[in-house]
Amino acid sequence: MMGRAFSSDLLKIRRKGLWLLAIVAPLGLLAMQALNFGLRYDYFLEQYEDELWEQLLQYMTYFVSMSVLLGCTLVSSLLANVEHGTSSWKQLLALPISRSSVFAAKFALSALLMAFSCVLLAIGTVVFGLSFGFPLSSMPLWDIVRLSFFPYLGAMPFLAFLLSMCIMMRNQAMLITIGVTITIVSLFSTSAPEWLPLNWPLFAYLSDKPFWFAAAGIVTGAAVALMGMIRFERKDVA
């Protein structure tokens, strides 16, 4: 039943800019680095000849973790707004489909859109490095994959939280404000304890136990999504 809701959601997000967002976000990140490396290429070559890839990934790290959180905010809001926009919840939920399937389909779609961005980021990073003439032999493939996907996995609790809130509440402006605030605060929270989920997107790449943070993100994300689903089940639809 969730499959049917998912296929319906896929149709509904046509021309809504969600796919565009998923494509533009990783390209934007890389464009910034293109500017960085394009302008100072000689400097990089001189100073870091043997660690050009590492430099690229290092410059990208904070931007990736920030973009992931912003992405969660925008994807959740845009996706929920497809139904809020013309109050389609009442029509959707009066159909013979369980609310949990509706919720699960939306969560799956937002997770898929985010994952799609991550794949593009990974491919784009490789293409970026090679086109700037970084040596293929020293390409840190595992680090590239880690930087592209682990911050997203670490951000799963936020995706689940923001999507639940966006589905539940009509006022998207407030939720976008919350999402942006979370993103900004996350930049300054690295000195806070590790168990704070705000740090997980960054630590899932930077720390020496990335799997731990990625796994914590997935488990907590699933738990938050489950709570959101239970609340959605009980909600009165106005």
Place this chain on the structure above:
Amino acid sequence: MSDWIIETIGLSKSYKGRYAVTDLNLRIRPGDIYGFLGPNGAGKTTTIRMLLGLIKPTLGSVQLFGKPLHKARLEILRQVGSLVEYPSYYGHLTATENLEAIRRIIDVPKSRIGEVLEIVGLAKEARRAVKGYSLGMKQRLGIASALLGQPKLLILDEPTNGLDPSGILEIRELIKSMPSKYGITVLISSHLLSEVEQMAGTVGIIRNGALVFQDSMPSLRRQAQSSISLRVSEPERALAKLKGGGLNATLAPASGFIELASCRDDEVALIVRGLMERGHDIYRVEERRKSLEDLFLQIVEGGKPS
């Protein structure tokens, strides 16, 4: 298995301690068009949302097709098409895509999309984005969505809201044809009696969340029948005489008219002759026709139907 397609038992809903719907016992027969009437804010939409499982009743229960809604929700909703308040649609999609989005969930053959567009007369406009539609077209798309799953019960909440007269007529004809053409039972809510008068077989009137009238349309019409008013000299004495003759007469103190329930021409003649023989002067004999709308207003404003 009960005889009713829709049966609510003591249905109530309260918001923060204030009851929007109280102790509602709706009963709707298969194949009927049920006009659910009431002024704005009387609780029609709240009731309809409860019928569709969108909100949970505070008290009472809903039975559709003889099954409790809270237990067999999905099975029941498979047989129900609905349009709640203003139509829901995805403006960036075309009419066909809108219906496809629903079709993917309810899993009916693709050919249904063309069929329902044909039924509501939108086939020619099907490839345009819905945000450019007029309100009437959006309403028709809403009805098309409701019909998509070949429902046995159609629940329409104010489907003619905001339509122009020709649009209202069109939708009315469409709804009227549902029971005979497709065997669909229809519940249609409205705040205008005139709107459902011509199609409903049964009427339920809701006021301040409570059902104040539920009976067949002919029965409502009977209650709206005319009365005879007389203005005579010495009205008190005349009233006593009429009452003595076993007639149900009342005296309106302000106007001085004696009012009688509707009677045949020969009865009126008899009454007039009787009064004249007793020496009363007769100034006026008037027939007063209470329109359905008057009766409806009287009911929704708090008076019980006479």
